[in-house]
Amino acid sequence: MDIAPSPIPSRTQYVQEAVKRAILTGQLRPGQPLVEAELAAQFGVSKTPVREALKTLAGRGLVVMSEYKGATVRTVDTAMAHAVYDVRLLLEPEALRRTVAAGAGLEDAGAALERSDAAADPAGRSLANRDFHRALYRSCGNPLLTRMLDELRDQAALVSAVAWQAVPSWEQEAREHREILARACDGDADGAARALHDHIASFVQRAFPKGE
Secondary structure (H helix, E strand, O other), rough: OOOOOOOOOHHHHHHHHHHHHHHHOOOOOOOOOEHHHHHHHHOOOOOHHHHHHHHHHOOOEEEEEEEOOOEHHHHHHHHHHHHHHHHEEEHHHHHHHHHHHHHOOHHHHHHHHHHHOOOHHHHHHHHHHHHHHHHHHHOOOOHHHHHHHHHHHHHHHHHHHHHHOOOOHHHHHHHHHHHHHHHHHHHOHHHHHHHHHHHHHHHHHHHOOOOO
16 A cells, blocks of 8 residues: 655654754854755755744744855854843743642652753753743643743743753753752742752853853
8 A cells, every 4th residue: 555645744843843852952153054955855855844844933032044154053142141141030930830729739840850860961961951941830830831831832942952062061050950849849849940940040150151
């Protein structure tokens, strides 16, 4: 029996997720060109799903589209890093405070920490880190707040990927993650929120100090 080819939307999704993963794990570097023909050949698709995938990634802040230069991986600088993390500082600690106050379970956050500890490479740690942070806020009780943080986390992960290449700080961040989770599991909503705020603020300042 002949199997019909996958519809374009699913091909687009496949390319989109593969390119996003490559960007967020550092396989594709900031400023690197994303050539439609090359990606189409790599993934065995036409240029149409590649083009649509890149447009979506541009809308999520991971890719820059230029009429003359084509598509490139977004470059991270100090201004961009602080803009993204300023929004995280405004939203994420409050979302965690609400999650803890609601008595929501945090088992997935603990599982993400275990995956991070067991990861064999930076890519695995990066993906586990994203899962950890999402597990802290996804049960905050406000779907709009959750969606806003979901839309931001790809850009935050891009900032982190660039920072970790220059200043590896996995062990320190793992300790901070465990402290945040411990306070949250103890029901200390305000303490967990403060610890998360300090964690986010210290990371961006350490990796992208203003004035340099």
